[in-house]
Amino acid sequence: MSNQYNFHTKTIAKLGYSDSLREKYMKFYRDRSSLFLPFLRGSVLTYVGVDNIITGPFRQLMIKYFRLGDFGSNAREEYLYYLLLFFGLLQLLITLQSAFQPVIEIIDTKVILRTKEKTLSVIKNTFDIINLEVVEDNFLQFSFQNGEVYNVQVDDVSIKEVQKEFTSFNFYEEE
Known part of the structure; x- marks a missing residue:
């Protein structure tokens, strides 16, 4: 059995379990620089909602160019700003x-996955992993012995x- 993984053909590993080089923790986080744009979008939407509710400077600027009454005089406008908020x-x-919670976490004999299929994190035994591969260039697919398959966006x-981490974790490729 070899420790070579073929990432060029999109298969990461067919996994077995070995206890010899076991590490206690392994965590994979999203790249924090990629979270800047969603954070900026959320900040802008929150600012626009709050500013219009409390009649801040942005609302004063909008009053100059649009016919806006006091906040609350138009129910649709009020609902719009609460929805934006x-x-x-x-x-x-x-x-x-997403910045503070890992996408994939392995602790002792458990693997914890954040997936789109489940609302809460999926917790499984590492013993049950039978295959791990990259699907569609942005999903890591975990296959388990009971037939369950979970995709983690990576x-x-x-x-x-x-x-590198799975190699140091001493999963081995089956032939």
Whole structure:
């Protein structure tokens, strides 16, 4: 059995389990520089919502160019700004959560995955992983013995970093 992984053909590894070189923790985070744009979008939406609700400088500027009454005089306008505030706060929450919560985390014999298929994180045994491969250039597909397959989005995670860590974690490729 070899420790060579073929990343050029999109297969990361067919995994088995070995206890000899076991490390305690392994975590993969999104690249924080890629989270700047969603953070900026959330900040702008939140600012526009709050500014219009409290009649701030942006609303004063808009009053000069548009026929706007006091806030609350038009129900549709009021709902629009509350909706903008909600979406802005939601975007900020998701961005901050993505910055501090790992995409893939392996602790002892458990693997914890953040996937789009499940709302909460998926927790499985590392013993149950039978295949790991890159799908569509931006998803890492984990296949488990019970037939479950989970895709983890790895757009902002370095595949070389994943390869290095899984090699040091002593999973081996089956032939």
